[in-house]
Amino acid sequence: MERTRQQRQERIVEILTLLHEGGSFEAAKELFNQEFDGVDVTEITAAEKALIQSGLNPQEIQRLCNIHAAVFKGSINEIHRSNLEHEQPGHPIHTLKLENQVLQSLLTDEIDDLLLKIKAGDWTQKERLLKALKDLRQIDKHYARKETLIFSYMEKYGISAPPKVMWGVDDDIRDMVKALIQLAEDERAAYNPIATKWEETKNEIEEMIFKEEEIMAPMTLDVFSLSDWEKIAADSFDIGFAFIPEPLPWKPSQEALEKESEREPARQLAIQQAKATTDGIAESLLNETDSVPVFVEKQDKAEMKEVSEPIVLPTGTLKLEQMIAMFQVLPVDLTFVDNDDRVRFFSEGKERVFPRTTSVIGREVVNCHPPKSMHIVQQILDDFRSGARSEAEFWIDMRGKKIYIRYFALRNEADDYLGCLEVTQDVTPIQSLEGQKRLLD
Numbered sequence: 001m002e003r004t005r006q007q008r009q010e011r012i013v014e015i016l017t018l019l020h021e022g023g024s025f026e027a028a029k030e031l032f033n034q035e036f037d038g039v040d041v042t043e044i045t046a047a048e049k050a051l052i053q054s055g056l057n058p059q060e061i062q063r064l065c066n067i068h069a070a071v072f073k074g075s076i077n078e079i080h081r082s083n084l085e086h087e088q089p090g091h092p093i094h095t096l097k098l099e100n101q102v103l104q105s106l107l108t109d110e111i112d113d114l115l116l117k118i119k120a121g122d123w124t125q126k127e128r129l130l131k132a133l134k135d136l137r138q139i140d141k142h143y144a145r146k147e148t149l150i151f152s153y154m155e156k157y158g159i160s161a162p163p164k165v166m167w168g169v170d171d172d173i174r175d176m177v178k179a180l181i182q183l184a185e186d187e188r189a190a191y192n193p194i195a196t197k198w199e200e201t202k203n204e205i206e207e208m209i210f211k212e213e214e215i216m217a218p219m220t221l222d223v224f225s226l227s228d229w230e231k232i233a234a235d236s237f238d239i240g241f242a243f244i245p246e247p248l249p250w251k252p253s254q255e256a257l258e259k260e261s262e263r264e265p266a267r268q269l270a271i272q273q274a275k276a277t278t279d280g281i282a283e284s285l286l287n288e289t290d291s292v293p294v295f296v297e298k299q300d301k302a303e304m305k306e307v308s309e310p311i312v313l314p315t316g317t318l319k320l321e322q323m324i325a326m327f328q329v330l331p332v333d334l335t336f337v338d339n340d341d342r343v344r345f346f347s348e349g350k351e352r353v354f355p356r357t358t359s360v361i362g363r364e365v366v367n368c369h370p371p372k373s374m375h376i377v378q379q380i381l382d383d384f385r386s387g388a389r390s391e392a393e394f395w396i397d398m399r400g401k402k403i404y405i406r407y408f409a410l411r412n413e414a415d416d417y418l419g420c421l422e423v424t425q426d427v428t429p430i431q432s433l434e435g436q437k438r439l440l441d
Contacts, residue, residue, distance in 0.1 A: 085229070086221055090250030092150070092232045093217050095241065099142050100209045102243035106136060107202050115198060119191055130184045135243075136177050139205070142242040143170040144355060146212070148368075149232045149239070150220060152359040155367055157223050158275035162216065168371040169208060176201040222270035226252040226260055235357035324348075335422040336410075337365045341381050344419070353403055353424045365420075384409035385417050401428045 015028050086093040114129040147170065151163035180201055183194050224232075233250040241247065252260075310317040318326075327334065327347040333354070334347040343363050346356040365381070366374045383389045384407075392407040404427045410418040 085226065085252055085256045086217075088250060088253075090233060090248040092145075092229060092236060092250075093221065094250075095233075095236070095244070095247045096142070096146070096217070097213060098244055098247070099242050100213065103139065103142070103205070104209065106132065106243070107205060111136075111198065111202075115191075115195055119195070126184065126189065130181070133177065133181050133184055137181075138242040139177065140174060140242075141240045143174070145236050145239045145241075146170075146216075148355060148357060149235055149359050150216070151367070152363055153224055153228050153232065154220065155363060156228075157271050159219070159223070160367070162219075163367075164371050166208070166211065166216070169204065171370045171372060173201065173204050173208065176204065219274055223267065223274050225267070226256060231359065235359055238357050239355045331425065333422075333424040335424075336419060337381070337422065338419040339385070339417050341365050341378075343368065353398075353426055380407055381420060384420055387415075387417075395427075401426050402431060403427070 015031050018028050018031070085091055088094060110132045111129065114125050114132060117125045118129065147163070147167050151167065154160070154163050176197065180194065180197050183189060183197060230251055237246065310319055311323065328349060330347060330349060332347075333349055333352050333356075334345075335343060335356070336345040338344045341364055343360050343365050346360065360368060366377050369377050380389075380392045383392075390409040394405045396403050396405070404425045406423045408421045408423070410421055412418055
């Protein structure tokens with residue numbers, strides 16, 4: 001007898017519970033294969049939601065998500081039937097998969113092969129291995145586009161939990177790659193520590209490829225509109241690409257736009273299903289209800305130039321285009337977060353330290369940070385709001401540069417909290433200053 005969706009859901013929960021209670025992967029996989037021909041992405045996320053609601057620590061979801069994915073690998077149904085636009089060069093999903101294809105080749109055809117030669121005693125390959133591992137750092141741009149753009153739009157539709165879990169794993173992979181490079185750079189480098197760390201890193205990267213292509217991509221293709229994908233494709237150039245040349249600019253075809261109205265009811269249903277299956281996880285992770293961010297269109301520059309009324313400030317007046325030009329040449333990056341903790345503005349310098357795209361406008365600022373630092377950001381904002389402090393500062397080393405990050409609480413004359421200003425600056429050139437350089441020199 002064919003199961004109802006509820007009965008299928010209950011059985012999937014039982015299989016995952018077996019894993020979490022110490023059962024073997026092989027037993028869980030066999031049970032699944034015996035009883036299911038396939039499973040939808042929404043059924044997996046709903047099962048994880050049910051486990052959390054039954055008392056499972058949400059952190060366990062991240063720790064065991066690779067095992068969950070492996071149980072269902074090869075059996076996830078492609079339920080999206082939007083159109084084939086995502087198969088066109090330049091579409092963000094096509095680009096993501098193309099990067100993953102080259103990444104997989106780097107893992108298996110290059111690094112695996114080099115380690116086999118080193119294992120056989122050929123340490124002349126060490127420099128080539130080190131170069132390949134450093135090439136692997138390009139993965140940061142691949143993940144940054146996903147975290148900055150795709151995750152923003154997932155949150156727009158209320159799909160907030162999966163991005164948090166995936167971002168946590170992304171950061172783990174970044175740390176693993178960094179650790180591998182350090183092992184390979186050591187003058188006393190030995191095969192076994194490198195090989196052990198490599199197997200762990202490679203497994204995590206390959207599992208993330210699977211999650212991106214078989215879980216995230218189908219869900220987003222069901223939910224995102226063609227307009228969403230067009231904006232993501234355009235903003236992707238601000239962040240950059242990994243392992244491949246810049247793809248062709250992409251816009252949806254006229255045929256696809258005409259068909260989109262036909263599938264709008266199915267898209268709205270997919271939005272509701274996706275949101276429903278992740279609400280429980282989001283509440284357990286953050287203990288709060290996320291509202292939908294407001295996305296704004298980037299105002300046309302021609303329209304802005306037409307604004308001729310000067311902006312009157314306490315110390316003078318400025319035209320809008322003058323103010324924009326000032327923001328563009330400031331040697332710092334500015335980001336304004338309002339008193340609801342949502343990003344409302346960022347300056348457009350020629351070389352920003354951290355990438356920003358218009359998809360961030362309206363996004364909760366804590367969601368713009370990796371999961372491991374979310375609580376720190378939230379504590380700063382809470383302290384600003386309560387008046388416990390008015391500034392916070394940090395400095396980090398990043399790609400050979402010293403980055404200075406400061407946060408300032410903004411208040412009006414009545415001492416009401418207006419929001420937070422983030423100021424980021426590359427201070428490397430400043431640190432190297434010596435002596436004096438006068439105006440007349």
